[in-house]
Amino acid sequence: xxxxxxxxxxxxxxxxxxxxxxxxxxxxxxxxxxxxxxxxxxxxxxxxxxxxxxxxxxxxxxxxxxxxxxxxxxxxxxxxxxxxxxxxxxxxxxxxxxxxxxxxxxxxxxxxxxxxxxxxxxxxxxxxxxxxxxxxxxxxxxxxxxxxxxxxxxxxxxxxxxxxxxxxxxxxxxxxxxxxxxxxxxxxxxxxxxxxxxxxxxxxxxxxxxxxxxxxxxxxxxxxxxxxxxxxxxxxxxxxxxxxxxxxxxxxxxxxxxxxxxxxxxxxxxxxxxxxxxxxxxxxxxxxxxxxxxxxxxxxxxxxxxxxxxxxxxxxxxxxxxxxxxxxxxxxxxxxxxxxxxxxxxxxxxxxxxxxxxxxxxxxxxxxxxxxxxxxxxxxxxxxxxxxxxxxxxxxxxxxxxxxxxxxxxxxxxxxxxxxxxxxxxxxxxxxxxxxxxxxxxxxxxxxxxxxxxxxxxxxxxxxxxxxxxxxxxxxxxxxxxxxxxxxxxxxxxxxxxxxxxxxxxxxxxxxxxxxxxxxxxxxxxxxxxxxxxxxxxxxxxxxxxxxxxxxxxxxxxxxxxxxxxxxxxxxxxxxxxxxxxxxxxxxxxxxxxxxxxxxxxxxxxxxxxxxxxxxxxxxxxxxxxxxxxx
Amino acid sequence: xxxxxxxxxxxxxxxxxxxxxxxxxxxxxxxxxxxxxxxxxxxxxxxxxxxxxxxxxxxxxxxxxxxxxxxxxxxxxxxxxxxxxxxxxxxxxxxxxxxxxxxxxxxxxxxxxxxxxxxxxxxxxxxxxxxxxxxxxxxxxxxxxxxxxxxxxxxxxxxxxxxxxxxxxxxxxxxxxxxxxxxxxxxxxxxxxxxxxxxxxxxxxxxxxxxxxxxxxxxxxxxxxxxxxxxxxxxxxxxxxxxxxxxxxxxxxxxxxxxxxxxxxxxxxxxxxxxxxxxxxxxxxxxxxxx
Numbered sequence: 066x067x068x069x070x071x072x073x074x075x076x077x078x079x080x081x082x083x084x085x086x087x088x089x090x091x092x093x094x095x096x097x098x099x100x101x102x103x104x105x106x107x108x109x110x111x112x113x114x115x116x117x118x119x120x121x122x123x124x125x126x127x128x129x130x131x132x133x134x135x136x137x138x139x140x141x142x143x144x145x146x147x148x149x150x151x152x153x154x155x156x157x158x159x160x161x162x163x164x165x166x167x168x169x170x171x172x173x174x175x176x177x178x179x180x181x182x183x184x185x186x187x188x189x190x191x192x193x194x195x196x197x198x199x200x201x202x203x204x205x206x207x208x209x210x211x212x213x214x215x216x217x218x219x220x221x222x223x224x225x226x227x228x229x230x231x232x233x234x235x236x237x238x239x240x241x242x243x244x245x246x247x248x249x250x251x252x253x254x255x256x257x258x259x260x261x262x263x264x265x266x267x268x269x270x271x272x273x274x275x276x277x278x279x280x281x282x283x284x285x286x287x288x289x290x291x292x293x294x295x296x297x298x299x300x301x302x303x304x305x306x307x308x309x310x311x312x313x314x315x316x317x318x319x320x321x322x323x324x325x326x327x328x329x330x331x332x333x334x335x336x337x338x339x340x341x342x343x344x345x346x347x348x349x350x351x352x353x354x355x356x357x358x359x360x361x362x363x364x365x366x367x368x369x370x371x372x373x374x375x376x377x378x379x380x381x382x383x384x385x386x387x388x389x390x391x392x393x394x395x396x397x398x399x400x401x402x403x404x405x406x407x408x409x410x411x412x413x414x415x416x417x418x419x420x421x422x423x424x425x426x427x428x429x430x431x432x433x434x435x436x437x438x439x440x441x442x443x444x445x446x447x448x449x450x451x452x453x454x455x456x457x458x459x460x461x462x463x464x465x466x467x468x469x470x471x472x473x474x475x476x477x478x479x480x481x482x483x484x485x486x487x488x489x490x491x492x493x494x495x496x497x498x499x500x501x502x503x504x505x506x507x508x509x510x511x512x513x514x515x516x517x518x519x520x521x522x523x524x525x526x527x528x529x530x531x532x533x534x535x536x537x538x539x540x541x542x543x544x545x546x547x548x549x550x551x552x553x554x555x556x557x558x559x560x561x562x563x564x565x566x567x568x569x570x571x572x573x574x575x576x577x578x579x580x581x582x583x584x585x586x587x588x589x590x591x592x593x594x595x596x597x598x599x600x601x602x603x604x605x606x607x608x609x610x611x612x613x614x615x616x617x618x619x620x621x622x623x624x625x626x627x628x629x630x631x632x633x634x635x636x637x638x639x640x641x642x643x644x645x646x647x648x649x650x651x652x653x654x655x656x657x658x659x660x661x662x663x664x665x666x667x668x669x670x671x672x673x674x675x676x677x678x679x680x681x682x683x684x685x686x687x688x689x690x691x692x693x694x695x696x
Numbered sequence: 697x698x699x700x701x702x703x704x705x706x707x708x709x710x711x712x713x714x715x716x717x718x719x720x721x722x723x724x725x726x727x728x729x730x731x732x733x734x735x736x737x738x739x740x741x742x743x744x745x746x747x748x749x750x751x752x753x754x755x756x757x758x759x760x761x762x763x764x765x766x767x768x769x770x771x772x773x774x775x776x777x778x779x780x781x782x783x784x785x786x787x788x789x790x791x792x793x794x795x796x797x798x799x800x801x802x803x804x805x806x807x808x809x810x811x812x813x814x815x816x817x818x819x820x821x822x823x824x825x826x827x828x829x830x831x832x833x834x835x836x837x838x839x840x841x842x843x844x845x846x847x848x849x850x851x852x853x854x855x856x857x858x859x860x861x862x863x864x865x866x867x868x869x870x871x872x873x874x875x876x877x878x879x880x881x882x883x884x885x886x887x888x889x890x891x892x893x894x895x896x897x898x899x900x901x902x903x904x905x906x907x908x909x910x911x912x913x914x915x916x917x918x919x920x921x922x923x924x925x926x927x928x929x930x931x932x933x934x935x936x937x938x939x940x941x942x943x944x945x946x947x948x949x950x951x952x953x954x955x956x957x958x959x960x961x962x963x964x965x966x967x968x969x970x971x972x973x974x975x976x977x978x979x980x981x982x983x984x985x986x987x
Contacts, residue, residue: 130791131800178970180979184790185734186933189925190973195924197966204959296885319918330795366806373799376792377784 072599083252090244094237104237106352108308111240111247112301117329117340118254119297124326125335126258127179127290128270130188132322133195134298136175137417139317141168141203146216146312147209148167150213157222160301161183168299171198171293176291176481180284192319201318215313219306226334235310244302250297251641257293262548262557266290268543271532278492278530280518280547280607289555327372333382342384354694444618445470445641446491446522446611451500453486458488462665463500465570468611474643475656475673483665484645485527488615491643492524493517504611515552523609527616527645529600531588537599538584541571544606570606578602594625600630611641630654653677661685698955705834706951712840714947715847716906720920721927721939722854723898729934730891732868733782735799738899739921741913745770745903747808750819750912758890759822763904770900771893778892783885801921809914814913817969825908843905850901851940854894858936923950926969932982941980 090111097107116138123129145164148154168271179190202210210216215691222242223232233242248609257263265286277283306312314320324347325340332343347368354364379386448466450461461483468474478484489495493514501510504520512520523544532540545567550556561567573580578598583591591599601617617633630651633644636658637655646652652659653673661669661676664684669676676682698706724738736739745766753762777800784795825839858864865886910916927946931938949968953961972979 083910124791127720129792130794177974181973185728185794186929188794189734189929190969192968193922193926193929193969197918197963200962200966205963207959319922324796326798327802363806363810366803366810369799369802373781373796373803376795376799378780383974536849 076173079356080253083248084186086251087248088166090248093244094240101349101377102233103353104240106307106348108240108243108304110348111243112304112346113325113328113344114274114299114307114341115243115247115250116301117332117344118250118327118337119294120325120329121334121340122254122257122263122297123290123294123336124329125333125339126263126270127266129287129291130326131179131291131294132188133175133179133191133198134294134325134499135297135317135319135321136195136198137168137172137298137323138302138321139304139314139448140171140196140295140303141165142302142306142312142316143202143210143216144168144299145303146219149306150216150218156538157220157307158224161222161300164303165296168302169296172292172295172298173288176288176635181292191426192322193657195317195319195322199319200316202317203313203364208427210314213314216313217311219310219312221307221310222470235308238543239308241596243308246300247303250300250654253338254297254300256560258337259559260559261550261561262555262559264539264542264546264589266541267535268532271534272530274494275526275532275603276516276543278494278524279544280515280552281543282515282552285430285457285553288328293557299389315670324535325370330382331375333371333385333388336382336384336388339384341381341491343382346383350395390559419517436468443470444468444503445472445505446485446643447489447503447506449501449503451487451490451502452488453483453495454498459665461490461497461662464662464665464667465500466660466667468641468643470641471653472638472641472658473656475652475654475659476645476662477641477649477659478662478668478678481664482662484662484683485615486665487662488524488613488643488645491503492522492613502591518547518607518609519552520612521608521610523604523607523611524613525601525604525615525617529596531596531599531603533588536585536587537575537580538571540588541602541606542567544603545570545574548606548608552647573608574602577605577636579628594621597621598629601629605636609640611643612636614642614646616645616647618646618651626651633675674676701833702955703761703952706955707948708836709760710948710951711944712947713842713950714944715844715851716902716943717920717923717927717946718940718943719847719850719854720899721744721924721931721943722851722896722936723902724924724929725928725939726858726867726898726936727892727895730784730867731786731888732790732830733785733797734790735895736794736798736921737777737804739917739919740801740804740896741770741773741896741917742899742903742906742920743912743917744773744804744808745900746819746910746912746916747812747817748905749901749904750826753819753822753907759825762819762907763901765898766904767897770896772902774878774893774896774900775889777861777896778889783888786888801917805917812914814873814914816839816913819907819912821908832893839908840899843909844907847902850898850905854898857894863887863894863936867891911951918981923965928964928979929969930972930979932979935981938979938981951966 075567093107094104101665102110115678116134120131120134123131141164144167145160148163149157149160151186153159175191179194180185184510203212221233221235221239224230233239265276265281268281269283269286273283305316309467327580328343328347329340330343331346332339332341348367351364354367355361360367375382381389423476424686444467446466446468447465451461451464464483464487466474476487486495490497493502493509493512493516496511497607503509504517504522507520509517509520532543549564549567572581572584575584578601579688580595580598580602583595588596590597597617601614603612604612614633621629626648633642633655644655656673659671659673660667661679662681668685669682671679708842720738720742725737727733727735748769749762749766752765753759756762781796781800782793783797821839825842827838829836829838829841831841858867866882923946927939927942930945931940931942945968949962949965953964
């Protein structure tokens with residue numbers, strides 16, 4: 066049960082989907098004609114499916130809903146068509162490659178702008194840039210693209226190898242050419258989806274902010290996947306011209322982007338097969354309904370209604386719902402079989418995690434995080450004159466802190482004292498109005514959360530920031546990948562299961578926060594206390610030298626609280642920690658030095674005894690009440 | 697260099713197109729700002745309004761009836777869409793909201809196509825709007841001049857609703873902080889319905905007023921949808937002044953650049969959007985930190 070996935074079938078036959086797909090593509094020419102599909106429609110479905118593979122990585126995996134993919138479909142298509150019809154390059158296969166590269170370059174350019182915004186804005190921007198591309202093709206570039214006429218006479222590909230001469234003439238031979246490219250595209254997309262790179266994409270979809278805070282350069286990943294999607298679009302567009310012997314300007318139209326989105330959602334986003342299935346439904350409906358009188362004209366209306374119903378009731382799409390149903394059934398069977406052991410399994414997680422003081426310092430491996438020598442007297446974390454003003458609101462004013470290596474510092478203060486704002490500045494999440502942050506003597510102001518995490522500072526949040534649709538184990542992978550791979554790596558073709566000792570590192574951290582028994586549970590089913598431990602575990606798994614904990618005990622039951630206090634004591638060895646907490650007993654128990662914040666300013670600092678006896682602190686907490694009233 | 701008269705003519709054309717964009721974008725932006733829903737069906741709703749106006753005009757020969765019918769149908773349509781579908785999407789991710797409104801747009805376009813076919817229709821200009829006006833610096837179709845005035849009045853009316861009524865106060869508060877409005881004990885359900893209806897009314901009125909000027913066909917709303925997105929990006933999310941100023945800017949960009957090189961006019965609009973994105977990502981009137 067230590068694999069990356071519970072899918073045992075997939076573990077035993079890792080190439081099964083690829084082989085099944087290859088077999089299906091090979092036998093299709095003998096089966097499809099009986100179902101009403103000719104070679105042309107089959108090839109069209111594959112082109113949409115190929116186009117959709119890239120889009121699925123972008124939307125289904127990374128969560129970026131683009132309405133402008135037509136820009137890349139058109140770019141690839143027109144570059145391929147132009148090169149092959151003018152004879153600039155006399156090899157169609159080479160034209161397709163150049164067209165794909167052109168689409169990628171265009172993808173980088175558009176991505177740099179469109180990815181500046183997220184969510185709704187991203188959808189609007191991609192739509193707008195798609196329309197811009199349509200107009201570019203239509204008028205300014207019409208000398209090359211033929212404007213509204215498109216480019217006619219795109220030749221079919223052929224192979225000249227001296228000993229082998231073959232032309233992929235239209236019909237099933239051309240289908241074979243497109244099917245081969247689809248299969249290669251599918252194999253690559255599936256590898257990407259199962260690589261560490263692919264795992265980061267999913268984490269961006271689930272919780273972009275946390276992925277950033279766990280050391281991943283999210284913007285670069287987004288641009289990378291946007292470019293990949295553009296490449297798929299470009300190749301598919303090139304193939305469209307080849308298939309039709311004609312490159313239509315409609316490839317750039319908004320309808321193209323819209324059709325791609327609808328097909329992907331109908332088939333199931335995040336499944337890779339979804340776009341292909343969606344395209345099959347789309348083209349089949351169009352073909353079949355067109356021959357039925359009275360309904361023929363309404364084929365797209367019917368599709369639209371199906372689409373709305375699917376989005377509303379079956380958002381996972383056809384493939385997604387099927388996969389979900391199968392997994393659900395399998396999980397139910399496993400659970401029934403394991404029912405007898407369930408009670409046993411429950412024991413270790415409800416019992417308080419054992420103290421392991423004797424087992425030596427619990428330090429995780431540091432990967433690329435530099436090991437800091439504690440001796441030279443440089444503070445681990447230092448704030449100098451940190452200030453944050455929002456207009457007239459002075460959230461934090463001129464706060465300076467110096468936290469020594471290995472120290473556990475408590476940070477307390479009444480509600481609204483500015484503790485969370487201070488933490489956000491320390492973690493690089495917000496830019497201070499004034500002041501600087503030093504991490505092991507290095508000025509890290511303006512580095513941002515990703516850079517600060519890579520410098521060895523990590524934060525656990527007051528409100529859980531988890532990757533909700535992933536399992537506990539997958540959650541834990543995200544910080545560990547950030548630590549092992551640095552802020553950005555293009556290890557798209559590497560298997561997640563093949564990364565050395567990844568499982569071991571995940572298991573060790575899960576063990577540390579007492580979640581080993583829940584490793585394969587989806588995060589959404591965890592109890593609150595377990596989620597809280599996972600939240601802390603995510604921060605721990607980055608192997609920080611400095612750990613910020615924002616109210617780690619918030620909302621916990623007494624038993625959970627005791628567990629967590631014990632956990633904090635365990636992990637503090639070899640680390641510098643700052644804890645914001647309202648639970649005063651816990652702060653006084655844990656911290657050896659306490660800083661008190663009030664109304665955005667540093668009110669007092671001292672040992673727990675000094676703070677407990679400080680009149681100013683008492684006044685701040687009692688909110689101006691006089692002594693006898695409070696008694 | 698274009699002649700001064702051409703320049704003024706194009707400036708006025710820009711004003712006419714800009715005011716239309718302003719009204720359509722205002723409808724889009726108050727729905728987006730208050731409900732948090734980006735309505736991809738907005739362009740299709742404009743198209744439906746134009747069809748209702750055209751059909752009523754042909755049937756009754758009354759422009760007033762045509763405009764009233766378009767507004768009434770759009771308000772009812774908006775309420776049906778909000779109650780029937782969108783209300784179930786408030787708690788769902790923004791991507792789902794985009795998908796479903798996109799789907800609604802497709803269905804509206806296809807319903808119209810099934811009923812009226814795919815060909816273009818032209819709505820006759822009312823008697824009082826036929827003929828031309830000589831404004832000294834340019835000669836302009838009378839209806840277009842009047843349409844500009846009518847849309848300006850509509851924008852003023854929308855301004856009064858937003859800045860002088862209780863509903864407007866809630867809408868503007870919602871744009872500032874959506875969650876807070878929910879906490880203040882305001883009947884969110886009824887407010888959202890009213891706001892969606894108001895946005896639909898704005899686009900319905902725009903569709904009716906503009907129907908005699910452009911070709912009425914099922915795809916007519918698509919361009920407008922994209923352009924109103926550009927206006928919202930330039931003007932800033934949820935901002936009424938942003939929609940009006942952004943609309944006018946977009947209108948002027950589209951028409952003024954046509955003087956120099958018609959081929960680039962649309963491209964220039966998107967370049968302007970890209971420039972705003974780089975220099976002021978939240979838009980001209982947008983609030984920083986809101987997505």
